[in-house]
Amino acid sequence: MSKTEKLRGVIVGAGYFSRFHHEAWNRVEGVEIIANCDSDIGKARTYAEEFEIPRSVATEELDQVLAEEKPDFIDIVTPPGTHFELCQKAIDSGCAIICQKPLAPDWGQTLALADLIRGSNARFMVHENWRWQPWYRQIKKMLDAGQIGDVFHCNVHCRMGDGWGEDAYLARQPFFRDYERLFIFETGVHFLDTFRFLFGEVESLFARTARRNPVIKGEDSALIVCEMESGATAVLDANRYNESSAADARYTFGTVRIEGSKGHLELGFDGSITLKPLGQAAQQVDYQPSRTGFAGDCVFALQQHFADCMHRGTPFESTIDDYLKTVALVEKAYESAEISGKTD
Helix, strand or coil, X not given: CCCCCCEEEEEECCCCCHHHHHHHHCCCCCEEEEEEEECCHHHHHHHHHXXXXXXXXXXXXXXXXHHHHCCXXXXXCCCHHHHHHHHHHHHHHCCEEEEECCCCCCHHHHHHHHHHHHCCCXXXXXXXXXXXXXXXXXXXXXXXXXXXXXXEEEEEEEECCCCCCCCCCCCCCHHHHHCCCCHHHHHHHHHHHHXXXXXXXXXXXXXXXXXXXXXXXXXXXXXEEEEECCCCEEEEEEECCCCCCCCCXXXXXXXXXXXXXXXXXXXXCCCCEEEEECCCCCEECCCCCCCCCCCCCHHHHHHHHHHHHHHHCCCCCCCHXXXXXXXXXXXXXXXXXXXXXXXX
């Protein structure tokens, strides 16, 4: 593909998070969205009008759209149980795929999807946007530059505050209420992937979970301790029930402290990063995280990466094989929680 040609894409899904995809694609260089679809045609048409998409159809008409439009890629922003069929349609049409997580409802179906992708020639990228949040990209640069030396320990403290009360999740993502597995499956997976991005592979982990809101089915709280192959430890202390003191709890989704042999780094609620070398005064890192879009505009950053890789023919950062390592950690966390004792 010529770098001057625009990639033509189709978005499947018009739910809550799809809005961030639509808005970001409108700004991604080298891309045009030619159609969108949803099981609720009214939602699809609303997004098509707002984001100036030429064609909107019901999901059952996707085959026709793929055959007639011959897009370069399909962006899947639908519930996990729909992903296998949609990926098969994309593969049959010969287009690339960018797919939201969770990839499938369970481990077995995730492996089946991976086999489907491996058995095809389709280019496939997981839409795992957490590691694309600007503070984590900045922290990664600083760690790689050795600014705090060898990493000893990381602690993430996350309180989302969107899961308390009788009406928990109804306004944004009501299907969360029926997930048998909730926090680690839907949210904790982001942090596990980010631990891998920042510190390398996980050697072992321990987890405990709890359900604090009785109106939902799954867990909404988790403590996960990861022992990294490097020898560092990474701890996630998080729940969706209690609130943080942040004005916008969904900007950084919490605070982070990373300690090393030469000092430590701290991430604040506002996206600020503080570097404290041992024996020296703390200093604020000079970088400017975006306030556009979702969580520092990480959706845009990820989708621009996808477009750039498509144009250049280079590998994606989050491939199916790489992401299976993260999903395997999700399974290990639930196994550990069962052994350690789950509190309801």
